[in-house]
Amino acid sequence: MTASSPATEPSRMRTGVAGLDQILDGGLATNRLYLIEGAPGAGKTTLALQFLLEGRARGERGLYVTLSETAEELATVAASHGWTLGGIDLFELAAAEAALSPDRETTLLHPWEVELGETVKLITDEAERTGAVRVVFDSLSEMRLLAQDSLRFRRQILALKQFFAGRGSTVFLLDDRVNAGGRDLQLHSLCHGVISLERLTLDFGAARRRMEVSKMRGARYREGWHDYVITSGGLDVFPRLIAAEHHVPFVGDAVPSGxxxxxxxxxxxxxxxxxxxxxxxxxxxxxxxxxxxxxxxxxxxxxxxxxxxxxxxxxxxxxxxxxxxxxxxxxxxxxxxxxxxxxxxxxxxxxxxxxxxxxxxxxxxxxxxxxxxxxxxxxxxxxxxxxxxxxxxxxxxxxxxxxxxxxxxxxxxxxxxxxxxxxxxxxxxxxxxxxxxxxxxxxxxxxxxxxxxxxxxxIREFRIDQAGLRVGETLVEFQGVLTGTPTYLGESAPLLEERGVDFA
Incomplete structure (x- = not known):
């Protein structure tokens, strides 16, 4: 992690998730390519929608490119959080099929049946038409299938990076991270920043989710894992606590118990x-x-x-x-x-x-x-x-x-x-x-x-009864009280008896 000088630090873009913005020291650098990776169910789509909705609230055009889900499925996800997708442009893989094969009958289309280059061309054309400032690709797993070759896939991602950099767009690339190696390190090197989402299934209880900003070039951010939950209003992220950042002056006086x-x-x-x-x-x-x-x-x-x-x-x-x-x-x-x-x-x-x-x-x-x-x-x-x-x-x-x-x-x-x-x-x-x-x-x-x-x-006797809490005299005639098996050395029992008033 490195800190940029004030003269070269780019403007910040809010993600729509307050806790994540705190982790990122105010938000993301604009005009960059970011990788959002995590297993299915980690909340990548929800985070991406919040990113676009934040842009809509700020008057920024957004484009959601879905290669795996349909517009209806996305609308259902949004509705579960109380959102609507009005004002956000959607581009489905089915649209690419219709454009590439206008004379073909409507059939179920598999990703590998569409040429990668032609599909990407349609996507970039849509980005130019809409003038999108915020763009989401969901997901890279489908693009890998279209590429069928890691070198071709890398070249295509690099081409997308160069295209959007020239248009001033900030792009989220969603990746399921289901390949054999767990992480695509080549993809990490191409992206300006990497945010990893993780879903943990415990032996008992609800699943736990946490995120890590594993890379963010030229920017300050809070390292380590941060817990988050998915509620009906989206992701709620809890930044890792650093106690030294929260000191306030106070008087260290004694606190009486009464x-x-x-x-x-x-x-x-x-x-x-x-x-x-x-x-x-x-x-x-x-x-x-x-x-x-x-x-x-x-x-x-x-x-x-x-x-x-x-x-x-x-x-x-x-x-x-x-x-x-x-x-x-x-x-x-x-x-x-x-x-x-x-x-x-x-x-x-x-x-x-x-x-x-x-x-x-x-x-x-x-x-x-x-x-x-x-x-x-x-x-x-x-x-x-x-x-x-x-x-x-x-x-x-x-x-x-x-x-x-x-x-x-x-x-x-x-x-x-x-x-x-x-x-x-x-x-x-x-x-x-x-x-x-x-x-x-x-x-x-x-x-x-x-x-x-x-x-x-x-060591004093302590009693709780109808009179409240009472603390008695020192147990001087007992030995071994802390062991739980004391020895009584006295001749009488100077212990607290039942009373109707507080001993103190």
Missing amino acids: LASLDAMVDGGPLRGTCTLISGPAGTGKSTIAVQYVHTAALRGEHCAIYQFDERAGTLLTRAAKLGLDLRPHIESGMVTLRQIDPAQVSPGEFTQMLRLDAEQNKTRLVVIDSLSGYVTSMPQEKQLVLQLHELLSYLNQRGILTLLINPQSGLMGNMQSNLNTSYIADTILLLRYFEAGGRVRKALSVIKNRGGAHEDS
């Missing part, structure tokens, strides 16, 4: 622009602690967002209301956004885009991701997951957002292990444990890390 005893353990609360990992086995109260922070922040007038991967949103709201942490009024006022995420349907790129919209449009100050195991499910490749999560948390930190990341530990009672080692990216870690005392299952809370300041090194 529970004095808990805040005292974390030196007033975790700092803005940091990530707090709440770790522990199932049922210890990780999500409840996060809701406590959200409820308090909403009362202060701060926008919060909860991304619920595991628990059903309705269950969370009902449980929180019983603890005196009713989030429904804050959701209705728009102060809290609660999103139920299906990891089988949402790609990491789409999830990141949701977070960005909340952060940049809603000015969110606190984000809860519940939980890490649900996020892991959305992305099977673990190495990529670590990089994605690190970049995502760095982005939230750069914007001064406090992130609460729920981290379930393995096993019902917990064994100090999690599915993924994320402790190194957390600034604060709250650890919850079960322990047994007096024939009862109890919970313990400790702060084992706090980069933002001092923190207690004590």
Whole structure:
């Protein structure tokens, strides 16, 4: 990738896909030939139609040359997205058959039955007649069949490139990429830019799609793979996140939970622009602690967002209301956004885009991701997951957002292990444990890390009941609480009993 000097950089042409334009640093250079490659179903035709529709909206003439689909099929594709093709010129292979054999009866025409040179001549004549500024060829697979020889095919593509360069047209060449080698590198060398679309079928869940700008001469662009989805309105592309580009000034003050005893353990609360990992086995109260922070922040007038991967949103709201942490009024006022995420349907790129919209449009100050195991499910490749999560948390930190990341530990009672080692990216870690005392299952809370300041090194009992959340005294008469099998050394039980008021 190279950057052009301002004196020679050509004008930019919007593609009609906002996310792709961001990846391309504003759009495509005009008067160039571009290759759009990908397997069937990747969305090449949809992208090409958006490209032409964008031109129509800007008053630029467009020409769609279809060698594989009929005009009726294209109209059906457009209608599925709510589009019409009025104002866009269409040239079908059937038109070439009629022109080359006017006295022939109408029959089903195979691509190899038409001479390549004569067909291309008809196409260029149509381009001259329409004065098209944007041109789409769909697809090169048919032209290969017409050429029947790689050298002849290459020469014909080069001739098309020279023809359209002289007319100031920007051209999309769609290629199915079904040849034996997977990619036509000779074709890559002829084109000014190459955009690759990929469709991935997972073992379970919806297919995932991603794109890569693998080549763009003399222009800046964002490298790497970018997730995208095909919706009823076309392609929605999610550019790969680079956290360093999104820093905003903020004050890194402490964020209180509203529970004095808990805040005292974390030196007033975790700092803005940091990530707090709440770790522990199932049922210890990780999500409840996060809701406590959200409820308090909403009362202060701060926008919060909860991304619920595991628990059903309705269950969370009902449980929180019983603890005196009713989030429904804050959701209705728009102060809290609660999103139920299906990891089988949402790609990491789409999830990141949701977070960005909340952060940049809603000015969110606190984000809860519940939980890490649900996020892991959305992305099977673990190495990529670590990089994605690190970049995502760095982005939230750069914007001064406090992130609460729920981290379930393995096993019902917990064994100090999690599915993924994320402790190194957390600034604060709250650890919850079960322990047994007096024939009862109890919970313990400790702060084992706090980069933002001092923190207690004590282990305290933690309880959730009708009175809400309570943090008790230090468990000085127990030994081995963190192991889950503590030894009681005292003579009495100085533990939290049932109360009707908050201990704090």
